[in-house]
Amino acid sequence: MLSVFCYIKEFLRPEWWKKFLFAKTPPLTSPSYFRDYPHLTGNECTHELRCMMICPSPGAIEVLKTDDGRWEPVIYKGHCIRCGLCVEVCPDNVLASGRILEQNETDRTSYLSSYRLNVDDSLCMRCSNCSVACPINKVIDPNLAYNATSSSDDVIMRVKNSKLTILHPEKCTGCKTCEKTCPNGAITVARIVEGDQDEE
Amino acid sequence: MKKTVDVSLPVGPVHPCFKEPARIKCQTTGEKVLSAEIELGYVKKGIERIMVGRPWQEVMFLAERICGICSVIHNMVFIETVEKLSDINVPKRAAYLRVIVNELDRIQSHMLANYSYCYTIEHETLAMYLINLRETAIDQLELITGARITCAYMIPGGVRFDLKENDAEKLSFAMDKMEKDLIRFTNMFESGPLIGLRSKNVGILTREDAILSHAVGPTARASGINADQRTNHPTYQELGFSPIVMDSCDSYARVMVRFKEVFQSIELIRKCLDKLPKGLIRGGGVVTEGEYTWIGEAPRGELTYHVKTDKYGRVAEIAIQTPSIMNIEACAHHMLKNVDSAADVTSTFISSDPCIACNER
Numbered sequence: 001m002l003s004v005f006c007y008i009k010e011f012l013r014p015e016w017w018k019k020f021l022f023a024k025t026p027p028l029t030s031p032s033y034f035r036d037y038p039h040l041t042g043n044e045c046t047h048e049l050r051c052m053m054i055c056p057s058p059g060a061i062e063v064l065k066t067d068d069g070r071w072e073p074v075i076y077k078g079h080c081i082r083c084g085l086c087v088e089v090c091p092d093n094v095l096a097s098g099r100i101l102e103q104n105e106t107d108r109t110s111y112l113s114s115y116r117l118n119v120d121d122s123l124c125m126r127c128s129n130c131s132v133a134c135p136i137n138k139v140i141d142p143n144l145a146y147n148a149t150s151s152s153d154d155v156i157m158r159v160k161n162s163k164l165t166i167l168h169p170e171k172c173t174g175c176k177t178c179e180k181t182c183p184n185g186a187i188t189v190a191r192i193v194e195g196d197q198d199e200e
Numbered sequence: 201m202k203k204t205v206d207v208s209l210p211v212g213p214v215h216p217c218f219k220e221p222a223r224i225k226c227q228t229t230g231e232k233v234l235s236a237e238i239e240l241g242y243v244k245k246g247i248e249r250i251m252v253g254r255p256w257q258e259v260m261f262l263a264e265r266i267c268g269i270c271s272v273i274h275n276m277v278f279i280e281t282v283e284k285l286s287d288i289n290v291p292k293r294a295a296y297l298r299v300i301v302n303e304l305d306r307i308q309s310h311m312l313a314n315y316s317y318c319y320t321i322e323h324e325t326l327a328m329y330l331i332n333l334r335e336t337a338i339d340q341l342e343l344i345t346g347a348r349i350t351c352a353y354m355i356p357g358g359v360r361f362d363l364k365e366n367d368a369e370k371l372s373f374a375m376d377k378m379e380k381d382l383i384r385f386t387n388m389f390e391s392g393p394l395i396g397l398r399s400k401n402v403g404i405l406t407r408e409d410a411i412l413s414h415a416v417g418p419t420a421r422a423s424g425i426n427a428d429q430r431t432n433h434p435t436y437q438e439l440g441f442s443p444i445v446m447d448s449c450d451s452y453a454r455v456m457v458r459f460k461e462v463f464q465s466i467e468l469i470r471k472c473l474d475k476l477p478k479g480l481i482r483g484g485g486v487v488t489e490g491e492y493t494w495i496g497e498a499p500r501g502e503l504t505y506h507v508k509t510d511k512y513g514r515v516a517e518i519a520i521q522t523p524s525i526m527n528i529e530a531c532a533h534h535m536l537k538n539v540d541s542a543a544d545v546t547s548t549f550i551s552s553d554p555c556i557a558c559n560e561r
């Protein structure tokens with residue numbers, strides 16, 4: 001008996017009737033601040049690969065060359081988890097998602113990333129594949145590509161006295177070419193990311 | 201003479217009322233349930249293994265994906281552990297924003313738990329009302345973080361997005377609306393005759409049994425145990441926080457504790473919005489080598505992260521202890537003993553808010 005009164009009380013509320021008579025499904029659109037898959041803004045990509053380096057989901061983003069010779073990031077929707085990190089790290093604002101870009105601008109927030117090279121001496125066989133393949137090494141000392149050891153002290157790494165020495169880890173751009181070329185998996189690139197915000 | 205036969209009654213693993221797969225094997229005689237056994241292991245993910253060797257910016261997202269219902273707290277506890285082991289300070293504003301997001305997450309998780317309970321006892325109207333309320337909480341999460349469930353909001357040394365002035369207004373407006381609705385729904389639950397019959401004195405977990413089975417979270421607090429990890433959290437201490445405890449030990453108390461905690465969460469969010477200091481939201485700081493264990497309070501109870509990092513700040517070892525397994529233990533051994541009707545098995549199980557995704561991480 002009591003429950004009947006409970007229901008009658010609930011159904012006599014004017015709000016209930018308002019809802020009942022004017023019930024309608026809201027339109028199926030996500031709000032402007034929803035962090036959707038990143039999309040291109042039209043800014044020019046300078047091929048710094050920071051988005052690829054920070055992406056937590058393997059195979060979600062790739063920077064490819066288009067037919068007219070420009071670089072352009074491509075998002076694979078099946079892999080992307082819509083975290084928005086690639087949008088936040090890109091220095092040229094090539095990508096956008098939700099209101100991340102506007103927020104980063106007003107809050108002056110960004111990420112600082114650096115890379116550390118880690119060599120496992122017990123696995124390294126001093127083949128110097130890594131030093132030869134490194135694109136930064138190639139720019140600093142073009143001769144390195146021919147004789148594998150370098151006389152220059154400015155290179156990121158070189159094999160000297162039958163040991164792979166890392167000289168300038170701070171010059172590394174984290175492209176992971178060395179990691180891929182190493183036949184033994186002896187060298188790994190660690191990404192160190194730090195959230196940052198500028199004071200006014 | 202009436203003859204009763206002992207029957208083993210399987211419930212699950214796929215059952216319309218369970219949110220996730222688990223099987224309850226009940227020993228019944230007639231309609232009465234004598235004892236029960238809960239079987240897990242249908243959806244093991246192996247996330248802890250995948251986390252090893254990855255930097256925080258990847259582990260953060262994996263941690264969030266342990267549980268789809270209380271994802272924010274996994275993010276928060278992991279990030280806090282990492283901060284503690286490498287001595288990173290969080291700016292005041294960021295710490296308050298973290299509490300806001302965490303409490304919103306608690307509201308939506310508790311609403312889902314109570315929704316499932318009402319649905320299990322077949323009070324679908326109230327269930328529908330509650331799931332709509334959860335939607336309001338999720339909308340607020342979306343407003344602040346840009347995502348509904350996997351928010352990825354906290355990073356070492358701060359948070360990712362700031363709370364804008366007009367968003368804060370929208371948030372406090374939503375809190376008022378939610379509170380008004382919630383008062384009505386709580387009344388419905390308290391005074392509704394059907395609900396009272398189905399939940400009062402059902403699935404008793406006495407204080408002693410709760411201590412014995414190490415029950416945590418609302419399940420323990422409904423059995424009169426005053427334990428809440430938020431009392432050890434510096435930001436919550438500043439806000440003046442005291443846990444909600446009830447002592448009727450039944451399914452009703454467990455659901456009511458969750459309702460009352462939602463009121464408390466709304467109050468905490470209001471306090472945070474009042475006190476929200478101006479300033480930076482990110483302090484910066486690099487994750488270094490170290491080892492630390494930190495406990496946080498998830499919507500379901502204590503959540504422990506033990507993290508060890510290598511010299512590049514990558515996770516070298518990680519062990520996660522999630523709350524649900526304790527509550528499931530309490531449920532299997534104590535709550536489901538001498539239940540009067542087989543129909544109460546699912547509702548009692550759901551009243552302890554089991555989260556299988558947490559256990560099968």
Ligand code: SF4
Nearest residue numbers: 055080081083084086
């Ligand atoms: S949004 Fe996240 S997952 Fe998707 S491509 Fe960008 S960094 Fe990768």
Ligand code: SF4
Nearest residue numbers: 134172173175176178
């Ligand atoms: S990651 Fe790229 S830039 Fe860095 S050392 Fe290896 S090859 Fe060179």
Ligand code: SF4
Nearest residue numbers: 124125127128130182
């Ligand atoms: S490629 Fe590998 S094995 Fe060869 S020198 Fe580099 S780290 Fe050593």
